[in-house]
Amino acid sequence: MKAISIQNISKWYKDTKALDHISLEVGRGQLFGLIGPDGAGKSTLFRILTTLLLADEGEAFVDGLHIEKDYREIRKRVGYMPGRFSLYQDLSVEENLSFFATIFGTTIAENYDLIKDIYVQIEPFKKRLAGKLSGGMKQKLALSCALIHKPSVLFLDEPTTGVDAVSRKEFWDMLKSLKEKNIAILVSTPYMDEATLCDKIALIQEGKILKIDEPEAMMAQFERPLFAVKTNSTYQLLKHLRVQSFTHSVLPFGECLHLVTTEALSPESIQEQLRSQGFIDVEVSKIRAGIEDVFLDLSHKAGNHA
Amino acid sequence: MRRLRFLIQKEFIQIFRNKALLPMMTLLPIIQLIILSNAASNEVKDVRIAVVDHDQSELSRALSNKIVANDRFSLLAAPFNKKEALDLMQLDEVDIVLEVPHDFEKQLYRGEAPQLQTLVNAINGQQATVGSGYLNGIIGSLNKEIRRSEPLFFSGLPKHNEPVVVTSNNWYNPELDYPHFMAPGILAELTALLTIVLTAMNTVREREIGTIEQINVTPIKKWEFILGKLVPFLCLGLVLLTVGLIASKLIFDIPIRGNIGLIFAYAVVNLICVLGFGLLISNFAETQQQAIFVAFFFVLIFVLMCGLFTPIDSMPKWAQYATIPNPLAHFISVSRKVLLKGSGLADIKMEFVYTIILALLFNAAAVWSYKKQE
Numbered sequence: 001m002k003a004i005s006i007q008n009i010s011k012w013y014k015d016t017k018a019l020d021h022i023s024l025e026v027g028r029g030q031l032f033g034l035i036g037p038d039g040a041g042k043s044t045l046f047r048i049l050t051t052l053l054l055a056d057e058g059e060a061f062v063d064g065l066h067i068e069k070d071y072r073e074i075r076k077r078v079g080y081m082p083g084r085f086s087l088y089q090d091l092s093v094e095e096n097l098s099f100f101a102t103i104f105g106t107t108i109a110e111n112y113d114l115i116k117d118i119y120v121q122i123e124p125f126k127k128r129l130a131g132k133l134s135g136g137m138k139q140k141l142a143l144s145c146a147l148i149h150k151p152s153v154l155f156l157d158e159p160t161t162g163v164d165a166v167s168r169k170e171f172w173d174m175l176k177s178l179k180e181k182n183i184a185i186l187v188s189t190p191y192m193d194e195a196t197l198c199d200k201i202a203l204i205q206e207g208k209i210l211k212i213d214e215p216e217a218m219m220a221q222f223e224r225p226l227f228a229v230k231t232n233s234t235y236q237l238l239k240h241l242r243v244q245s246f247t248h249s250v251l252p253f254g255e256c257l258h259l260v261t262t263e264a265l266s267p268e269s270i271q272e273q274l275r276s277q278g279f280i281d282v283e284v285s286k287i288r289a290g291i292e293d294v295f296l297d298l299s300h301k302a303g304n305h306a
Numbered sequence: 307m308r309r310l311r312f313l314i315q316k317e318f319i320q321i322f323r324n325k326a327l328l329p330m331m332t333l334l335p336i337i338q339l340i341i342l343s344n345a346a347s348n349e350v351k352d353v354r355i356a357v358v359d360h361d362q363s364e365l366s367r368a369l370s371n372k373i374v375a376n377d378r379f380s381l382l383a384a385p386f387n388k389k390e391a392l393d394l395m396q397l398d399e400v401d402i403v404l405e406v407p408h409d410f411e412k413q414l415y416r417g418e419a420p421q422l423q424t425l426v427n428a429i430n431g432q433q434a435t436v437g438s439g440y441l442n443g444i445i446g447s448l449n450k451e452i453r454r455s456e457p458l459f460f461s462g463l464p465k466h467n468e469p470v471v472v473t474s475n476n477w478y479n480p481e482l483d484y485p486h487f488m489a490p491g492i493l494a495e496l497t498a499l500l501t502i503v504l505t506a507m508n509t510v511r512e513r514e515i516g517t518i519e520q521i522n523v524t525p526i527k528k529w530e531f532i533l534g535k536l537v538p539f540l541c542l543g544l545v546l547l548t549v550g551l552i553a554s555k556l557i558f559d560i561p562i563r564g565n566i567g568l569i570f571a572y573a574v575v576n577l578i579c580v581l582g583f584g585l586l587i588s589n590f591a592e593t594q595q596q597a598i599f600v601a602f603f604f605v606l607i608f609v610l611m612c613g614l615f616t617p618i619d620s621m622p623k624w625a626q627y628a629t630i631p632n633p634l635a636h637f638i639s640v641s642r643k644v645l646l647k648g649s650g651l652a653d654i655k656m657e658f659v660y661t662i663i664l665a666l667l668f669n670a671a672a673v674w675s676y677k678k679q680e
Contacts, residue, residue: 091316103521104525
């Protein structure tokens with residue numbers, strides 16, 4: 001039995017389709033990433049799976065339980081961390097934790113080993129009000145509260161949004177250790193670089209799933225040649241590359257451009273071509289595709305279909 | 307049960323941690339009690355009058371003097387024609403114009419009934435009715451005096467001219483002390499009002515901050531959630547009532563004739579009723595702003611139609627029926643009856659029955675409309 005099984009879930013908000021026939025499965029002890037930009041429908045899917053929202057179409061099972069029929073039982077078994085910090089800001093760290101423990105009919109002591117690694121980091125501040133914690137610490141507290149009743153499935157909606165780089169890394173390390181305790185984790189993030197930290201990912205855009213696979217496999221399947229092009233006059237180069245016959249797509253990536261070509265070319269030949277066009281200071285190197293390249297390529301295709 | 311206890315405990319921690327809430331629940335009601343009980347009075351203390359005396363007789367002057375001698379009236383002018391007096395009223399200089407006709411004295415001694423005319427500025431209804439009431443009293447007493455001072459003259463007149471003597475006593479509040487009358491009512495009003503507003507805001511606040519999202523994905527049952535909100539605010543309301551009662555006793559020395567336990571027993575029922583109403587509002591509001599607007603809409607109606615400022619008996623019939631679902635009206639009625647009149651349970655049983663029905667309705671609706679799922 002899968003930890004999460006979603007079959008053809010759709011959801012409309014008035015006329016806009018928030019989710020369009022979503023199907024996916026998450027296994028036990030699997031860290032599953034839902035990767036997509038803001039407004040892709042990630043939070044809607046989370047709210048449906050945590051029984052806060054009813055789907056218009058389709059079925060889903062969480063821990064083998066039907067999300068509509070067995071919603072009471074599901075609420076006892078899942079841990080949910082909403083995208084927005086949703087603990088009581090005017091209660092202290094300790095009060096929040098014991099409040100949620102009691103609500104689930106357990107105690108901090110009973111499941112302490114599960115949250116120990118996370119909680120020790122915020123324990124020195126246990127008398128502090130939750131509202132006065134830093135962003136990273138808030139997330140750790142929220143994760144502790146979501147874990148305190150030993151859930152079998154954990155839903156984390158954008159847990160690392162607005163958190164500094166160090167805390168983000170720590171957070172992902174924690175998720176890895178949780179997974180070893182056989183807890184299934186569904187995590188969403190708008191950061192493509194976090195995708196590789198998951199066991200399996202689904203790329204989602206405008207309520208549709210573009211692809212589901214392991215991140216490594218997804219990157220390996222990127223068939224077209226990909227180059228990073230770096231120059232001083234990025235904008236001119238972008239305009240120039242867009243109209244070249246060998247260009248499949250070209251998009252800005254931070255300080256360089258990622259160029260996908262239709263045919264196999266060597267970096268040197270591209271560099272030559274550009275030099276002859278007056279782009280003197282150009283560096284071209286062949287690179288491996290990242291998740292973001294895959295995402296942009298797929299969303300480009302999806303856009304062409306529409 | 308352990309879950310409910312923790313919900314209540316959590317709510318109390320939050321209440322005591324809220325720096326604005328406790329002073330709001332203790333200091334503000336006392337201030338309001340003092341201000342409103344003293345200011346909201348039906349007494350008319352200064353009626354400005356103009357007398358147009360066409361008669362200029364001994365009797366008409368005696369009447370003028372009697373009016374001036376009364377400290378509730380101040381004689382502003384004694385013009386010779388009516389137009390001048392009406393101009394004064396137009397300018398809002400006088401509240402009442404008293405017109406004494408020609409041959410006023412002559413007619414009276416002839417045994418006819420002379421007609422005096424009073425013109426009352428009814429822009430201020432209170433001033434008009436109460437003021438002209440006072441004036442009629444003065445004229446009546448003058449009438450009696452004349453008959454007493456000249457018994458021989460009037461003895462020949464028919465018997466029915468003998469004025470009927472009406473004496474009145476103010477029961478339950480012999481000195482017509484307005485704070486005694488107002489304070490119990492205002493106390494009830496404040497208790498109910500603050501609890502409605504506070505509860506209406508509370509659940510919405512959880513929605514606004516997002517904590518309800520987390521709470522909804524827990525096995526908490528609806529009634530546990532509602533009860534977890536109700537109990538702490540019920541305690542707050544009772545504290546408020548106690549503080550208010552002590553303050554009114556100390557400041558106004560209001561009489562406490564009935565059983566104080568009865569007041570508290572009724573207050574518990576009434577508070578549960580208004581709390582349910584507050585929770586009902588908060589279930590339908592998305593933001594605290596919306597909740598406060600809706601709460602105010604109802605609170606205004608409740609306050610203006612609860613019998614605190616205008617007696618329910620003087621409202622039109624439909625409005626009198628409309629006070630039945632108004633928990634405030636029952637609370638005020640009970641607090642006045644028990645405190646001023648010393649009523650027992652039997653005297654206020656209808657208020658109890660109505661309030662219990664309302665409490666059940668509001669709370670059932672609150673539990674029903676609280677949705678953990680969209």
